[in-house]
Amino acid sequence: MAHPQQPPVPTSVLDGAVEDYPSDWKYWRVAIILFVLTAIEVSTYVLADSVFSDSRVLIATLLFLMVVKFWAVAWYFMHLKFDKRILTVAFYSGLALAMVVYLCMLLAFRYFGDDGMICPSESLNCITEG
Amino acid sequence: MADTATFEPVHETGRDAAAPHAHIEHDTNTGISNTKLAMWLFLGSECLLFGALLTTYLLYKNPLPGQGPTREQLFDIPFTSASSFVLLMSSLTMVLAVAAIERSDHHRMRIWLGATAVLGSLFIAGQIYEFTTFYAEGLGYTTSRFGSAFYTLTGFHGVHVTAGIIMLVSLLLWSLRGNLPEHRSETVEVVGLYWHFVDVVWIVLFAVVYLIP
Known part of the structure:
Protein backbone atom coordinates (compact mmCIF):
# COMPACT_ATOMS: atom_id res chain seq x y z
CA MET A 1 0.00 0.00 0.00
CA ALA A 2 2.80 2.38 -0.84
CA HIS A 3 1.84 5.87 -1.91
CA PRO A 4 5.07 7.39 -3.18
CA GLN A 5 3.11 10.18 -4.84
CA GLN A 6 2.26 11.66 -1.45
CA PRO A 7 4.13 14.95 -1.13
CA PRO A 8 6.06 16.08 1.94
CA VAL A 9 4.01 17.74 4.70
CA PRO A 10 4.96 21.43 4.70
CA THR A 11 6.41 22.97 7.84
CA SER A 12 3.67 25.62 7.84
CA VAL A 13 1.05 23.09 8.95
CA LEU A 14 3.27 21.29 11.45
CA ASP A 15 3.69 21.80 15.15
CA GLY A 16 7.08 23.19 16.04
CA ALA A 17 8.82 21.68 13.03
CA VAL A 18 11.80 23.39 11.44
CA GLU A 19 11.76 21.23 8.31
CA ASP A 20 9.02 19.64 6.18
CA TYR A 21 8.00 16.12 7.17
CA PRO A 22 9.06 13.76 4.36
CA SER A 23 6.93 12.03 1.78
CA ASP A 24 5.52 8.59 2.53
CA TRP A 25 8.07 6.99 0.26
CA LYS A 26 10.85 8.15 2.59
CA TYR A 27 9.15 6.35 5.49
CA TRP A 28 8.87 3.20 3.41
CA ARG A 29 12.59 3.35 2.60
CA VAL A 30 13.47 3.72 6.28
CA ALA A 31 11.19 0.76 7.09
CA ILE A 32 12.91 -1.37 4.44
CA ILE A 33 16.30 -0.50 5.93
CA LEU A 34 15.01 -1.40 9.41
CA PHE A 35 13.67 -4.67 8.04
CA VAL A 36 17.06 -5.53 6.52
CA LEU A 37 18.91 -4.61 9.72
CA THR A 38 16.60 -6.81 11.76
CA ALA A 39 17.16 -9.66 9.31
CA ILE A 40 20.92 -9.22 9.79
CA GLU A 41 20.41 -9.28 13.57
CA VAL A 42 18.46 -12.50 13.38
CA SER A 43 21.01 -14.03 11.01
CA THR A 44 23.69 -13.58 13.68
CA TYR A 45 21.75 -16.06 15.79
CA VAL A 46 21.91 -18.63 13.00
CA LEU A 47 25.53 -17.87 12.12
CA ALA A 48 26.75 -17.40 15.68
CA ASP A 49 28.98 -20.47 15.73
CA SER A 50 30.30 -20.41 12.18
CA VAL A 51 30.92 -16.69 11.60
CA PHE A 52 31.07 -15.12 15.06
CA SER A 53 33.50 -17.39 16.82
CA ASP A 54 34.55 -14.43 18.96
CA SER A 55 31.59 -13.45 21.13
CA ARG A 56 32.95 -9.92 21.50
CA VAL A 57 32.53 -9.38 17.75
CA LEU A 58 29.01 -10.77 17.90
CA ILE A 59 28.04 -8.53 20.82
CA ALA A 60 29.59 -5.46 19.19
CA THR A 61 27.75 -6.20 15.94
CA LEU A 62 24.39 -6.63 17.67
CA LEU A 63 24.86 -3.49 19.75
CA PHE A 64 25.79 -1.49 16.65
CA LEU A 65 22.71 -2.71 14.75
CA MET A 66 20.54 -1.97 17.79
CA VAL A 67 21.82 1.60 18.02
CA VAL A 68 21.32 2.22 14.28
CA LYS A 69 17.74 0.92 14.43
CA PHE A 70 16.99 2.96 17.55
CA TRP A 71 18.39 6.09 15.92
CA ALA A 72 16.52 5.53 12.65
CA VAL A 73 13.14 5.22 14.38
CA ALA A 74 13.75 8.22 16.64
CA TRP A 75 15.23 10.37 13.87
CA TYR A 76 12.72 9.71 11.09
CA PHE A 77 9.57 8.11 12.51
CA MET A 78 9.54 10.23 15.66
CA HIS A 79 10.51 13.27 13.56
CA LEU A 80 13.46 14.39 15.68
CA LYS A 81 15.23 15.26 12.45
CA PHE A 82 12.47 17.66 11.48
CA ASP A 83 11.36 19.11 14.82
CA LYS A 84 12.95 21.68 17.07
CA MET B 1 0.33 28.33 27.69
CA ALA B 2 -1.61 26.00 25.47
CA ASP B 3 -3.89 27.01 22.65
CA THR B 4 -7.15 28.23 24.03
CA ALA B 5 -9.21 28.41 20.86
CA THR B 6 -12.14 26.03 20.68
CA PHE B 7 -13.27 24.34 17.51
CA GLU B 8 -16.41 22.59 16.51
CA PRO B 9 -16.13 18.92 15.56
CA VAL B 10 -16.22 18.25 11.85
CA HIS B 11 -16.87 15.15 9.87
CA GLU B 12 -14.71 13.69 7.17
CA THR B 13 -16.91 15.02 4.43
CA GLY B 14 -16.08 18.62 5.27
CA ARG B 15 -12.73 20.34 5.44
CA ASP B 16 -11.72 21.58 8.84
CA ALA B 17 -12.20 25.32 8.64
CA ALA B 18 -9.88 25.85 11.60
CA ALA B 19 -7.07 23.81 10.09
CA PRO B 20 -5.09 26.63 8.47
CA HIS B 21 -4.77 28.27 11.87
CA ALA B 22 -4.20 25.11 13.84
CA HIS B 23 -0.45 24.80 13.58
CA ILE B 24 0.74 28.33 13.83
CA GLU B 25 3.61 28.86 16.21
CA HIS B 26 2.38 27.97 19.67
CA ASP B 27 2.22 30.69 22.25
CA THR B 28 4.78 29.01 24.49
CA ASN B 29 8.38 29.80 25.30
CA THR B 30 9.53 26.95 23.09
CA GLY B 31 7.12 27.45 20.21
CA ILE B 32 6.05 23.84 20.69
CA SER B 33 2.78 22.81 22.25
CA ASN B 34 3.04 21.81 25.89
CA THR B 35 1.41 18.47 25.13
CA LYS B 36 4.11 17.47 22.67
CA LEU B 37 6.94 18.65 24.88
CA ALA B 38 5.40 16.85 27.87
CA MET B 39 5.19 13.61 25.89
CA TRP B 40 8.87 13.86 24.97
CA LEU B 41 9.83 14.53 28.59
CA PHE B 42 7.67 11.59 29.65
CA LEU B 43 9.43 9.36 27.12
CA GLY B 44 12.79 10.55 28.43
CA SER B 45 11.72 9.55 31.93
CA GLU B 46 10.50 6.19 30.64
CA CYS B 47 14.09 5.49 29.60
CA LEU B 48 14.92 5.42 33.31
CA LEU B 49 12.11 2.96 34.04
CA PHE B 50 13.10 0.53 31.32
CA GLY B 51 16.77 1.07 32.10
CA ALA B 52 16.15 -0.09 35.67
CA LEU B 53 14.23 -3.16 34.53
CA LEU B 54 16.82 -4.03 31.89
CA THR B 55 19.71 -3.66 34.32
CA THR B 56 17.95 -5.90 36.82
CA TYR B 57 17.42 -8.47 34.09
CA LEU B 58 21.09 -8.37 33.10
CA LEU B 59 22.14 -8.99 36.69
CA TYR B 60 19.63 -11.81 37.19
CA LYS B 61 19.56 -13.44 33.77
CA ASN B 62 21.35 -16.59 34.92
CA PRO B 63 19.24 -18.65 37.31
CA LEU B 64 20.95 -20.27 40.24
CA PRO B 65 21.61 -24.00 39.75
CA GLY B 66 18.44 -26.06 40.09
CA GLN B 67 16.13 -23.06 39.83
CA GLY B 68 14.26 -23.82 36.64
CA PRO B 69 15.12 -23.60 32.95
CA THR B 70 17.66 -21.20 31.48
CA ARG B 71 17.14 -18.68 28.69
CA GLU B 72 18.97 -20.92 26.21
CA GLN B 73 16.50 -23.72 26.94
CA LEU B 74 13.45 -21.49 26.54
CA PHE B 75 13.93 -18.82 23.93
CA ASP B 76 12.47 -19.42 20.48
CA ILE B 77 14.40 -16.86 18.45
CA PRO B 78 12.61 -17.39 15.10
CA PHE B 79 9.22 -16.80 16.77
CA THR B 80 10.40 -13.72 18.65
CA SER B 81 12.01 -12.41 15.46
CA ALA B 82 8.65 -12.60 13.71
CA SER B 83 7.09 -10.64 16.59
CA SER B 84 9.85 -8.05 16.28
CA PHE B 85 9.18 -7.63 12.56
CA VAL B 86 5.49 -7.14 13.32
CA LEU B 87 6.16 -4.40 15.89
CA LEU B 88 8.72 -2.73 13.64
CA MET B 89 6.24 -2.57 10.77
CA SER B 90 3.63 -1.12 13.13
CA SER B 91 5.92 1.89 13.51
CA LEU B 92 5.73 2.39 9.75
CA THR B 93 1.93 2.24 9.73
CA MET B 94 1.82 4.67 12.67
CA VAL B 95 3.99 7.28 10.98
CA LEU B 96 1.90 6.92 7.82
CA ALA B 97 -1.23 7.59 9.92
CA VAL B 98 0.37 10.77 11.27
CA ALA B 99 1.35 11.84 7.75
CA ALA B 100 -2.19 11.16 6.51
CA ILE B 101 -3.88 13.35 9.15
CA GLU B 102 -1.34 16.11 8.50
CA ARG B 103 -2.54 16.01 4.88
CA SER B 104 -6.19 15.98 6.03
CA ASP B 105 -6.64 12.48 4.62
CA HIS B 106 -8.93 11.01 7.27
CA HIS B 107 -9.79 7.86 5.38
CA ARG B 108 -6.16 6.81 5.00
CA MET B 109 -5.38 7.81 8.57
CA ARG B 110 -8.06 5.41 9.82
CA ILE B 111 -6.68 2.60 7.68
CA TRP B 112 -3.16 3.10 9.04
CA LEU B 113 -4.35 3.52 12.64
CA GLY B 114 -6.34 0.30 12.33
CA ALA B 115 -3.36 -1.49 10.82
CA THR B 116 -1.15 -0.29 13.67
CA ALA B 117 -3.64 -1.53 16.28
CA VAL B 118 -3.89 -4.91 14.54
CA LEU B 119 -0.11 -5.29 14.35
CA GLY B 120 0.22 -4.29 18.00
CA SER B 121 -2.43 -6.85 18.94
CA LEU B 122 -0.54 -9.51 16.99
CA PHE B 123 2.58 -8.67 18.97
CA ILE B 124 0.69 -8.96 22.26
CA ALA B 125 -0.84 -12.26 21.16
CA GLY B 126 2.66 -13.51 20.44
CA GLN B 127 3.84 -12.40 23.86
CA ILE B 128 0.95 -14.16 25.58
CA TYR B 129 1.76 -17.31 23.61
CA GLU B 130 5.43 -17.01 24.59
CA PHE B 131 4.63 -16.52 28.28
CA THR B 132 2.22 -19.46 28.24
CA THR B 133 4.83 -21.68 26.59
CA PHE B 134 7.53 -20.66 29.05
CA TYR B 135 5.19 -21.32 31.97
CA ALA B 136 4.36 -24.76 30.59
CA GLU B 137 8.08 -25.47 30.33
CA GLY B 138 8.57 -24.69 34.00
CA LEU B 139 9.39 -20.99 34.21
CA GLY B 140 6.93 -19.33 36.56
CA TYR B 141 7.19 -15.78 37.87
CA THR B 142 8.75 -16.96 41.13
CA THR B 143 10.60 -20.00 39.80
CA SER B 144 13.92 -18.18 39.65
CA ARG B 145 15.39 -14.71 39.69
CA PHE B 146 15.68 -15.03 35.90
CA GLY B 147 11.95 -15.71 35.62
CA SER B 148 11.05 -12.76 37.83
CA ALA B 149 13.34 -10.36 35.96
CA PHE B 150 12.32 -11.62 32.51
CA TYR B 151 8.56 -11.51 33.10
CA THR B 152 8.77 -8.11 34.78
CA LEU B 153 10.81 -6.58 31.97
CA THR B 154 8.91 -7.98 29.01
CA GLY B 155 5.60 -7.77 30.88
CA PHE B 156 6.06 -4.04 31.49
CA HIS B 157 6.76 -3.59 27.81
CA GLY B 158 3.65 -5.60 26.96
CA VAL B 159 1.57 -3.37 29.23
CA HIS B 160 2.92 -0.33 27.40
CA VAL B 161 2.01 -1.85 24.04
CA THR B 162 -1.48 -2.66 25.34
CA ALA B 163 -1.92 0.93 26.53
CA GLY B 164 -0.83 2.06 23.07
CA ILE B 165 -3.42 -0.17 21.42
CA ILE B 166 -6.14 1.30 23.63
CA MET B 167 -5.03 4.81 22.60
CA LEU B 168 -5.04 3.83 18.93
CA VAL B 169 -8.53 2.35 19.11
CA SER B 170 -9.71 5.46 20.96
CA LEU B 171 -8.31 7.66 18.19
CA LEU B 172 -10.03 5.50 15.60
CA LEU B 173 -13.38 5.81 17.38
CA TRP B 174 -12.97 9.58 17.79
CA SER B 175 -12.19 9.89 14.12
CA LEU B 176 -15.22 7.82 13.11
CA ARG B 177 -17.41 10.08 15.25
CA GLY B 178 -15.92 13.16 13.60
CA ASN B 179 -14.11 14.34 16.71
CA LEU B 180 -10.63 14.24 15.23
CA PRO B 181 -10.37 17.05 12.70
CA GLU B 182 -7.00 17.95 11.20
CA HIS B 183 -6.48 20.86 13.57
CA ARG B 184 -6.20 18.19 16.29
CA SER B 185 -3.68 16.16 14.34
CA GLU B 186 -1.23 16.75 17.17
CA THR B 187 -3.19 14.19 19.21
CA VAL B 188 -2.39 11.55 16.62
CA GLU B 189 1.23 12.67 16.53
CA VAL B 190 1.59 12.47 20.33
CA VAL B 191 0.08 8.97 20.42
CA GLY B 192 2.43 8.13 17.56
CA LEU B 193 5.42 9.25 19.62
CA TYR B 194 4.35 6.91 22.41
CA TRP B 195 3.91 4.06 19.94
CA HIS B 196 7.34 4.59 18.37
CA PHE B 197 8.84 4.63 21.84
CA VAL B 198 7.51 1.17 22.70
CA ASP B 199 8.99 0.10 19.38
CA VAL B 200 12.46 1.46 20.17
CA VAL B 201 12.29 -0.13 23.61
CA TRP B 202 11.59 -3.45 21.93
CA ILE B 203 14.54 -2.88 19.57
CA VAL B 204 16.74 -2.74 22.67
CA LEU B 205 15.05 -5.64 24.46
CA PHE B 206 15.15 -7.90 21.42
CA ALA B 207 18.88 -7.40 21.02
CA VAL B 208 19.90 -7.45 24.68
CA VAL B 209 17.48 -10.03 26.08
CA TYR B 210 17.08 -12.46 23.18
CA LEU B 211 20.05 -12.16 20.82
CA ILE B 212 23.14 -11.25 22.82
CA PRO B 213 24.50 -14.51 24.25
Whole structure:
Protein backbone atom coordinates (compact mmCIF):
# COMPACT_ATOMS: atom_id res chain seq x y z
CA MET A 1 0.00 0.00 0.00
CA ALA A 2 2.80 2.38 -0.84
CA HIS A 3 1.84 5.87 -1.91
CA PRO A 4 5.07 7.39 -3.18
CA GLN A 5 3.11 10.18 -4.84
CA GLN A 6 2.26 11.66 -1.45
CA PRO A 7 4.13 14.95 -1.13
CA PRO A 8 6.06 16.08 1.94
CA VAL A 9 4.01 17.74 4.70
CA PRO A 10 4.96 21.43 4.70
CA THR A 11 6.41 22.97 7.84
CA SER A 12 3.67 25.62 7.84
CA VAL A 13 1.05 23.09 8.95
CA LEU A 14 3.27 21.29 11.45
CA ASP A 15 3.69 21.80 15.15
CA GLY A 16 7.08 23.19 16.04
CA ALA A 17 8.82 21.68 13.03
CA VAL A 18 11.80 23.39 11.44
CA GLU A 19 11.76 21.23 8.31
CA ASP A 20 9.02 19.64 6.18
CA TYR A 21 8.00 16.12 7.17
CA PRO A 22 9.06 13.76 4.36
CA SER A 23 6.93 12.03 1.78
CA ASP A 24 5.52 8.59 2.53
CA TRP A 25 8.07 6.99 0.26
CA LYS A 26 10.85 8.15 2.59
CA TYR A 27 9.15 6.35 5.49
CA TRP A 28 8.87 3.20 3.41
CA ARG A 29 12.59 3.35 2.60
CA VAL A 30 13.47 3.72 6.28
CA ALA A 31 11.19 0.76 7.09
CA ILE A 32 12.91 -1.37 4.44
CA ILE A 33 16.30 -0.50 5.93
CA LEU A 34 15.01 -1.40 9.41
CA PHE A 35 13.67 -4.67 8.04
CA VAL A 36 17.06 -5.53 6.52
CA LEU A 37 18.91 -4.61 9.72
CA THR A 38 16.60 -6.81 11.76
CA ALA A 39 17.16 -9.66 9.31
CA ILE A 40 20.92 -9.22 9.79
CA GLU A 41 20.41 -9.28 13.57
CA VAL A 42 18.46 -12.50 13.38
CA SER A 43 21.01 -14.03 11.01
CA THR A 44 23.69 -13.58 13.68
CA TYR A 45 21.75 -16.06 15.79
CA VAL A 46 21.91 -18.63 13.00
CA LEU A 47 25.53 -17.87 12.12
CA ALA A 48 26.75 -17.40 15.68
CA ASP A 49 28.98 -20.47 15.73
CA SER A 50 30.30 -20.41 12.18
CA VAL A 51 30.92 -16.69 11.60
CA PHE A 52 31.07 -15.12 15.06
CA SER A 53 33.50 -17.39 16.82
CA ASP A 54 34.55 -14.43 18.96
CA SER A 55 31.59 -13.45 21.13
CA ARG A 56 32.95 -9.92 21.50
CA VAL A 57 32.53 -9.38 17.75
CA LEU A 58 29.01 -10.77 17.90
CA ILE A 59 28.04 -8.53 20.82
CA ALA A 60 29.59 -5.46 19.19
CA THR A 61 27.75 -6.20 15.94
CA LEU A 62 24.39 -6.63 17.67
CA LEU A 63 24.86 -3.49 19.75
CA PHE A 64 25.79 -1.49 16.65
CA LEU A 65 22.71 -2.71 14.75
CA MET A 66 20.54 -1.97 17.79
CA VAL A 67 21.82 1.60 18.02
CA VAL A 68 21.32 2.22 14.28
CA LYS A 69 17.74 0.92 14.43
CA PHE A 70 16.99 2.96 17.55
CA TRP A 71 18.39 6.09 15.92
CA ALA A 72 16.52 5.53 12.65
CA VAL A 73 13.14 5.22 14.38
CA ALA A 74 13.75 8.22 16.64
CA TRP A 75 15.23 10.37 13.87
CA TYR A 76 12.72 9.71 11.09
CA PHE A 77 9.57 8.11 12.51
CA MET A 78 9.54 10.23 15.66
CA HIS A 79 10.51 13.27 13.56
CA LEU A 80 13.46 14.39 15.68
CA LYS A 81 15.23 15.26 12.45
CA PHE A 82 12.47 17.66 11.48
CA ASP A 83 11.36 19.11 14.82
CA LYS A 84 12.95 21.68 17.07
CA ARG A 85 16.15 20.67 18.75
CA ILE A 86 14.73 21.02 22.25
CA LEU A 87 12.76 17.80 21.73
CA THR A 88 15.95 15.93 20.87
CA VAL A 89 17.58 17.34 23.99
CA ALA A 90 14.57 16.43 26.17
CA PHE A 91 14.56 12.81 25.03
CA TYR A 92 18.27 12.13 24.85
CA SER A 93 18.84 13.77 28.25
CA GLY A 94 16.65 11.12 29.84
CA LEU A 95 18.31 8.39 27.81
CA ALA A 96 21.81 9.57 28.67
CA LEU A 97 20.95 9.85 32.35
CA ALA A 98 19.56 6.31 32.32
CA MET A 99 22.64 4.96 30.58
CA VAL A 100 25.05 6.60 33.02
CA VAL A 101 23.08 5.57 36.13
CA TYR A 102 22.63 1.95 35.11
CA LEU A 103 26.13 1.57 33.73
CA CYS A 104 27.36 2.63 37.16
CA MET A 105 25.03 0.09 38.72
CA LEU A 106 26.34 -2.70 36.49
CA LEU A 107 29.89 -1.72 37.33
CA ALA A 108 29.06 -1.70 41.03
CA PHE A 109 27.78 -5.25 40.73
CA ARG A 110 30.89 -6.27 38.76
CA TYR A 111 28.83 -7.21 35.74
CA PHE A 112 31.74 -6.68 33.36
CA GLY A 113 34.63 -9.09 33.62
CA ASP A 114 38.27 -8.09 33.81
CA ASP A 115 38.98 -9.35 30.30
CA GLY A 116 36.56 -6.87 28.79
CA MET A 117 33.91 -9.47 28.02
CA ILE A 118 30.50 -9.51 29.56
CA CYS A 119 30.58 -12.22 32.16
CA PRO A 120 27.44 -14.05 33.27
CA SER A 121 27.20 -12.23 36.58
CA GLU A 122 28.61 -15.03 38.70
CA SER A 123 29.76 -12.30 41.05
CA LEU A 124 26.13 -11.67 41.90
CA ASN A 125 25.67 -15.36 42.58
CA CYS A 126 28.34 -15.01 45.22
CA ILE A 127 26.54 -12.09 46.76
CA THR A 128 23.12 -13.74 46.80
CA GLU A 129 24.44 -17.06 47.96
CA GLY A 130 26.45 -15.45 50.73
CA MET B 1 0.33 28.33 27.69
CA ALA B 2 -1.61 26.00 25.47
CA ASP B 3 -3.89 27.01 22.65
CA THR B 4 -7.15 28.23 24.03
CA ALA B 5 -9.21 28.41 20.86
CA THR B 6 -12.14 26.03 20.68
CA PHE B 7 -13.27 24.34 17.51
CA GLU B 8 -16.41 22.59 16.51
CA PRO B 9 -16.13 18.92 15.56
CA VAL B 10 -16.22 18.25 11.85
CA HIS B 11 -16.87 15.15 9.87
CA GLU B 12 -14.71 13.69 7.17
CA THR B 13 -16.91 15.02 4.43
CA GLY B 14 -16.08 18.62 5.27
CA ARG B 15 -12.73 20.34 5.44
CA ASP B 16 -11.72 21.58 8.84
CA ALA B 17 -12.20 25.32 8.64
CA ALA B 18 -9.88 25.85 11.60
CA ALA B 19 -7.07 23.81 10.09
CA PRO B 20 -5.09 26.63 8.47
CA HIS B 21 -4.77 28.27 11.87
CA ALA B 22 -4.20 25.11 13.84
CA HIS B 23 -0.45 24.80 13.58
CA ILE B 24 0.74 28.33 13.83
CA GLU B 25 3.61 28.86 16.21
CA HIS B 26 2.38 27.97 19.67
CA ASP B 27 2.22 30.69 22.25
CA THR B 28 4.78 29.01 24.49
CA ASN B 29 8.38 29.80 25.30
CA THR B 30 9.53 26.95 23.09
CA GLY B 31 7.12 27.45 20.21
CA ILE B 32 6.05 23.84 20.69
CA SER B 33 2.78 22.81 22.25
CA ASN B 34 3.04 21.81 25.89
CA THR B 35 1.41 18.47 25.13
CA LYS B 36 4.11 17.47 22.67
CA LEU B 37 6.94 18.65 24.88
CA ALA B 38 5.40 16.85 27.87
CA MET B 39 5.19 13.61 25.89
CA TRP B 40 8.87 13.86 24.97
CA LEU B 41 9.83 14.53 28.59
CA PHE B 42 7.67 11.59 29.65
CA LEU B 43 9.43 9.36 27.12
CA GLY B 44 12.79 10.55 28.43
CA SER B 45 11.72 9.55 31.93
CA GLU B 46 10.50 6.19 30.64
CA CYS B 47 14.09 5.49 29.60
CA LEU B 48 14.92 5.42 33.31
CA LEU B 49 12.11 2.96 34.04
CA PHE B 50 13.10 0.53 31.32
CA GLY B 51 16.77 1.07 32.10
CA ALA B 52 16.15 -0.09 35.67
CA LEU B 53 14.23 -3.16 34.53
CA LEU B 54 16.82 -4.03 31.89
CA THR B 55 19.71 -3.66 34.32
CA THR B 56 17.95 -5.90 36.82
CA TYR B 57 17.42 -8.47 34.09
CA LEU B 58 21.09 -8.37 33.10
CA LEU B 59 22.14 -8.99 36.69
CA TYR B 60 19.63 -11.81 37.19
CA LYS B 61 19.56 -13.44 33.77
CA ASN B 62 21.35 -16.59 34.92
CA PRO B 63 19.24 -18.65 37.31
CA LEU B 64 20.95 -20.27 40.24
CA PRO B 65 21.61 -24.00 39.75
CA GLY B 66 18.44 -26.06 40.09
CA GLN B 67 16.13 -23.06 39.83
CA GLY B 68 14.26 -23.82 36.64
CA PRO B 69 15.12 -23.60 32.95
CA THR B 70 17.66 -21.20 31.48
CA ARG B 71 17.14 -18.68 28.69
CA GLU B 72 18.97 -20.92 26.21
CA GLN B 73 16.50 -23.72 26.94
CA LEU B 74 13.45 -21.49 26.54
CA PHE B 75 13.93 -18.82 23.93
CA ASP B 76 12.47 -19.42 20.48
CA ILE B 77 14.40 -16.86 18.45
CA PRO B 78 12.61 -17.39 15.10
CA PHE B 79 9.22 -16.80 16.77
CA THR B 80 10.40 -13.72 18.65
CA SER B 81 12.01 -12.41 15.46
CA ALA B 82 8.65 -12.60 13.71
CA SER B 83 7.09 -10.64 16.59
CA SER B 84 9.85 -8.05 16.28
CA PHE B 85 9.18 -7.63 12.56
CA VAL B 86 5.49 -7.14 13.32
CA LEU B 87 6.16 -4.40 15.89
CA LEU B 88 8.72 -2.73 13.64
CA MET B 89 6.24 -2.57 10.77
CA SER B 90 3.63 -1.12 13.13
CA SER B 91 5.92 1.89 13.51
CA LEU B 92 5.73 2.39 9.75
CA THR B 93 1.93 2.24 9.73
CA MET B 94 1.82 4.67 12.67
CA VAL B 95 3.99 7.28 10.98
CA LEU B 96 1.90 6.92 7.82
CA ALA B 97 -1.23 7.59 9.92
CA VAL B 98 0.37 10.77 11.27
CA ALA B 99 1.35 11.84 7.75
CA ALA B 100 -2.19 11.16 6.51
CA ILE B 101 -3.88 13.35 9.15
CA GLU B 102 -1.34 16.11 8.50
CA ARG B 103 -2.54 16.01 4.88
CA SER B 104 -6.19 15.98 6.03
CA ASP B 105 -6.64 12.48 4.62
CA HIS B 106 -8.93 11.01 7.27
CA HIS B 107 -9.79 7.86 5.38
CA ARG B 108 -6.16 6.81 5.00
CA MET B 109 -5.38 7.81 8.57
CA ARG B 110 -8.06 5.41 9.82
CA ILE B 111 -6.68 2.60 7.68
CA TRP B 112 -3.16 3.10 9.04
CA LEU B 113 -4.35 3.52 12.64
CA GLY B 114 -6.34 0.30 12.33
CA ALA B 115 -3.36 -1.49 10.82
CA THR B 116 -1.15 -0.29 13.67
CA ALA B 117 -3.64 -1.53 16.28
CA VAL B 118 -3.89 -4.91 14.54
CA LEU B 119 -0.11 -5.29 14.35
CA GLY B 120 0.22 -4.29 18.00
CA SER B 121 -2.43 -6.85 18.94
CA LEU B 122 -0.54 -9.51 16.99
CA PHE B 123 2.58 -8.67 18.97
CA ILE B 124 0.69 -8.96 22.26
CA ALA B 125 -0.84 -12.26 21.16
CA GLY B 126 2.66 -13.51 20.44
CA GLN B 127 3.84 -12.40 23.86
CA ILE B 128 0.95 -14.16 25.58
CA TYR B 129 1.76 -17.31 23.61
CA GLU B 130 5.43 -17.01 24.59
CA PHE B 131 4.63 -16.52 28.28
CA THR B 132 2.22 -19.46 28.24
CA THR B 133 4.83 -21.68 26.59
CA PHE B 134 7.53 -20.66 29.05
CA TYR B 135 5.19 -21.32 31.97
CA ALA B 136 4.36 -24.76 30.59
CA GLU B 137 8.08 -25.47 30.33
CA GLY B 138 8.57 -24.69 34.00
CA LEU B 139 9.39 -20.99 34.21
CA GLY B 140 6.93 -19.33 36.56
CA TYR B 141 7.19 -15.78 37.87
CA THR B 142 8.75 -16.96 41.13
CA THR B 143 10.60 -20.00 39.80
CA SER B 144 13.92 -18.18 39.65
CA ARG B 145 15.39 -14.71 39.69
CA PHE B 146 15.68 -15.03 35.90
CA GLY B 147 11.95 -15.71 35.62
CA SER B 148 11.05 -12.76 37.83
CA ALA B 149 13.34 -10.36 35.96
CA PHE B 150 12.32 -11.62 32.51
CA TYR B 151 8.56 -11.51 33.10
CA THR B 152 8.77 -8.11 34.78
CA LEU B 153 10.81 -6.58 31.97
CA THR B 154 8.91 -7.98 29.01
CA GLY B 155 5.60 -7.77 30.88
CA PHE B 156 6.06 -4.04 31.49
CA HIS B 157 6.76 -3.59 27.81
CA GLY B 158 3.65 -5.60 26.96
CA VAL B 159 1.57 -3.37 29.23
CA HIS B 160 2.92 -0.33 27.40
CA VAL B 161 2.01 -1.85 24.04
CA THR B 162 -1.48 -2.66 25.34
CA ALA B 163 -1.92 0.93 26.53
CA GLY B 164 -0.83 2.06 23.07
CA ILE B 165 -3.42 -0.17 21.42
CA ILE B 166 -6.14 1.30 23.63
CA MET B 167 -5.03 4.81 22.60
CA LEU B 168 -5.04 3.83 18.93
CA VAL B 169 -8.53 2.35 19.11
CA SER B 170 -9.71 5.46 20.96
CA LEU B 171 -8.31 7.66 18.19
CA LEU B 172 -10.03 5.50 15.60
CA LEU B 173 -13.38 5.81 17.38
CA TRP B 174 -12.97 9.58 17.79
CA SER B 175 -12.19 9.89 14.12
CA LEU B 176 -15.22 7.82 13.11
CA ARG B 177 -17.41 10.08 15.25
CA GLY B 178 -15.92 13.16 13.60
CA ASN B 179 -14.11 14.34 16.71
CA LEU B 180 -10.63 14.24 15.23
CA PRO B 181 -10.37 17.05 12.70
CA GLU B 182 -7.00 17.95 11.20
CA HIS B 183 -6.48 20.86 13.57
CA ARG B 184 -6.20 18.19 16.29
CA SER B 185 -3.68 16.16 14.34
CA GLU B 186 -1.23 16.75 17.17
CA THR B 187 -3.19 14.19 19.21
CA VAL B 188 -2.39 11.55 16.62
CA GLU B 189 1.23 12.67 16.53
CA VAL B 190 1.59 12.47 20.33
CA VAL B 191 0.08 8.97 20.42
CA GLY B 192 2.43 8.13 17.56
CA LEU B 193 5.42 9.25 19.62
CA TYR B 194 4.35 6.91 22.41
CA TRP B 195 3.91 4.06 19.94
CA HIS B 196 7.34 4.59 18.37
CA PHE B 197 8.84 4.63 21.84
CA VAL B 198 7.51 1.17 22.70
CA ASP B 199 8.99 0.10 19.38
CA VAL B 200 12.46 1.46 20.17
CA VAL B 201 12.29 -0.13 23.61
CA TRP B 202 11.59 -3.45 21.93
CA ILE B 203 14.54 -2.88 19.57
CA VAL B 204 16.74 -2.74 22.67
CA LEU B 205 15.05 -5.64 24.46
CA PHE B 206 15.15 -7.90 21.42
CA ALA B 207 18.88 -7.40 21.02
CA VAL B 208 19.90 -7.45 24.68
CA VAL B 209 17.48 -10.03 26.08
CA TYR B 210 17.08 -12.46 23.18
CA LEU B 211 20.05 -12.16 20.82
CA ILE B 212 23.14 -11.25 22.82
CA PRO B 213 24.50 -14.51 24.25
